[in-house]
Amino acid sequence: MTDIHKVAIIGSGPAGLTAAIYASRAKLTPVCIEGGDITSKTDLPGGQLMLTTDVENFPGFPDGIMGPDLMDKFKSQAARFGTIFVPGRVIKADLSKRPFVLEVDRQMEGTKETIRCESLIVATGASARYLGIPSEQQLLGKGVTTCATCDGAFFRDKHVVVVGAGDSAMEEAGFLTRFAHTVTIVHRREELRASKIMIERARANEKIKWKLNRVVKEIHGGERFLDAVTLVGTGPDEGLEERLEIGPAGGLFIAIGHSPNAALFEGQLDLHDNGYLKTEGSTSRSSLEGVFAADDIHDHHYRQAITASGAGCKAAIDCEKWLESEGL
Numbered sequence: 001m002t003d004i005h006k007v008a009i010i011g012s013g014p015a016g017l018t019a020a021i022y023a024s025r026a027k028l029t030p031v032c033i034e035g036g037d038i039t040s041k042t043d044l045p046g047g048q049l050m051l052t053t054d055v056e057n058f059p060g061f062p063d064g065i066m067g068p069d070l071m072d073k074f075k076s077q078a079a080r081f082g083t084i085f086v087p088g089r090v091i092k093a094d095l096s097k098r099p100f101v102l103e104v105d106r107q108m109e110g111t112k113e114t115i116r117c118e119s120l121i122v123a124t125g126a127s128a129r130y131l132g133i134p135s136e137q138q139l140l141g142k143g144v145t146t147c148a149t150c151d152g153a154f155f156r157d158k159h160v161v162v163v164g165a166g167d168s169a170m171e172e173a174g175f176l177t178r179f180a181h182t183v184t185i186v187h188r189r190e191e192l193r194a195s196k197i198m199i200e201r202a203r204a205n206e207k208i209k210w211k212l213n214r215v216v217k218e219i220h221g222g223e224r225f226l227d228a229v230t231l232v233g234t235g236p237d238e239g240l241e242e243r244l245e246i247g248p249a250g251g252l253f254i255a256i257g258h259s260p261n262a263a264l265f266e267g268q269l270d271l272h273d274n275g276y277l278k279t280e281g282s283t284s285r286s287s288l289e290g291v292f293a294a295d296d297i298h299d300h301h302y303r304q305a306i307t308a309s310g311a312g313c314k315a316a317i318d319c320e321k322w323l324e325s326e327g328l
Contacts, residue, residue, distance in 0.1 A: 004099045004116045005031045011123035013047020014305045015295030017074035018312030019121045024081035035089035095268045119290040121315045124261035126296035135219040143226035144252045148172035159246040164255035170198040172255045177207040184209045213237040225249035284315040
């Protein structure tokens with residue numbers, strides 16, 4: 001593409017596609033690069049909901065909806081109003097002058113192209129950190145998940161495992177006790193990284209059990225849920241191997257953190273110490289005029305589809321007003 005677009009959107013999750021809907025309805029004819037940031041292995045077209053089965057907490061779907069089906073509806077709505085979709089990933093972004101220049105790798109076609117834009121909405125999200133074993137990727141959305149708030153209700157009266165040792169892991173474990181009859185926390189060391197008060201709350205919860213000095217070696221599952229987890233001992237328990245039965249219909253929640261997909265913008269946009277994009281106050285404006293942030297790229301707290309959509313709406317409105325102020 002040789003045209004200079006009024007607005008480009010990087011990422012096609014709930015935030016990116018909501019921004020596309022608003023921007024296209026404002027007659028800005030946005031171009032949406034679907035794959036986002038090439039540095040992330042899990043930054044998929046459609047976002048993290050492409051790895052989710054039933055979504056029951058998105059308004060408007062009282063009977064729930066499959067994650068990929070929901071994102072297909074988002075995309076169809078954006079396309080209806082004129083969004084231009086570009087399959088591929090951004091491999092380089094030059095924000096040193098306007099128009100901004102994005103280099104896109106169309107991996108499926110084996111070609112590259114350059115996109116120029118007057119404004120940019122960054123909706124590349126944040127990727128959950130994984131354990132690094134093949135079975136977790138095979139079983140994502142089939143008992144393996146990274147979001148207790150999203151998926152906890154599917155494990156009512158079941159046994160679930162939480163892997164992690166920080167505040168987020170303790171918080172997720174506590175939340176899951178509202179549904180599961182047993183929550184087992186697995187961590188590779190005896191010491192936990194969480195704050196003292198969070199550890200005390202977890203220790204006091206009768207539903208929470210502990211498997212410390214352990215790592216997950218293998219995950220065993222069926223079509224939608226898990227049967228068991230194989231654990232291997234570390235430290236003083238090195239060499240020990242055990243099979244933890246959590247079936248039928250058990251789950252594994254990975255809570256070892258998230259990494260913002262912001263590598264493209266290092267040195268070009270202001271980032272927090274944890275790597276998330278800085279925005280001005282309650283707006284979506286980044287540190288650079290004409291660049292706006294939406295979704296988990298700047299929100300490391302909520303990480304929900306509905307809040308991402310709201311952030312996409314804000315970014316599109318802020319972007320539209322900025323373009324108007326610039327006479328564009």
